[in-house]
Amino acid sequence: MITVHHLEKSRSHRVLWMLEELGVPYEIVRYARDPKTLLGPASLREIHPLGKSPTVTDDGRVFAGSGAILEYLVERYGEGRFVPPPGSDDRVRHRYFMHYAEGSLMPYLLMKLVCGRVKSAPLPFFVKPIARRIADGVGATLIDPNLQRHVAFLDGELAKAPYFGGEALTAADVQMSYPVTALIDRAAGMGPLDRLREHAARMRERPAFQRALERGGEML
Ligand SMILES: N[C@@H](CCC(=O)N[C@@H](CS)C(=O)NCC(=O)O)C(=O)O
Known part of the structure; x- marks a missing residue:
């Protein structure tokens, strides 16, 4: 078992x-x-x-x-x-998203979460503005521009095919479900989220x- x-x-x-x-x-x-x-x-x-x-x-x-x-x-x-058939274009796309989810997208989502927590952490009053400034700086120069690129990229990919593994549901959609949900939650105003929302809703409707x-x- x-x-x-x-x-x-x-x-x-x-x-x-x-x-x-x-x-x-x-x-x-x-x-x-x-x-x-x-x-x-x-x-x-x-x-x-x-x-x-x-x-x-x-x-x-x-x-x-x-x-x-x-x-x-x-x-x-x-x-x-x-999993798409070996040698197919969908197999290449599937493999990419299997790795992209944790290797490329999650690090920025995690940084976004950590910076948000730094800003609301119960710190001594004289440290708070410094911590906030550092978190805002990292957000503005590193995290948000990258998240904007990821949102635009994913929107373009879902315009090409309905699933992250291509034409049918694969493990890549399962793997992407967590960062996509986190992205919808944390990337408001960072680009077109409609296709990502539609994908997330379609996955959520599945009985499994x-x-x-x-x-x-x-x-x-
Ligand atoms: N890359 C790993 C990440 C695993 C991971 O960081 N899991 C988090 C939960 S989302 C965890 O265990 N956090 C508890 C902790 O760090 O103590 C994966 O995809 O499974």
Whole structure:
């Protein structure tokens, strides 16, 4: 039996959704975030040294990292589903978005989140304006211009094909669901979000996505 080590409101939703799409039975071990720091508990480090979620165990093997987990699940249980045919243009696009989600887009979304938290952190009054200035500076010079480019890029990609894996739903749409949801949440005013919103709504309507929400709770 597959076990998903599931941190509340996290990237781990993607793994539950993928398993629901595949129709593979699984059990969930739940972890709560620290209400102040939002970090996961130390007990996650007993499963994998990095202590991150999602982490999955299957047949005595331990897997961490959503992209690697999704690829493993599709390869082992997909029977050819959720990945475009080898050698096709869609396969190239699918692979790109499997890596782009965590490798290219998430770092800016995480920086945006951290800078927002720095600005609202309970700091001594004389430090607060300095911290705010640094966070605003990083936002204006690094984070926001990059997020604007990502929004424009993703809008263009969804104009070419309805899915991140091309013409049909693949694991790339599952992998992209978390950063797309975070982008819609954090990138208001940074460019055209309509196609991204439409994609997110279409994914959310899927019965498997809904079942994952019922079992694991909201992702953000
Ligand atoms: N690149 C990893 C990132 C994993 C990750 O950072 N997960 C977050 C939840 S979204 C986490 O475990 N945070 C808790 C912590 O850092 O203590 C993946 O795609 O799985």
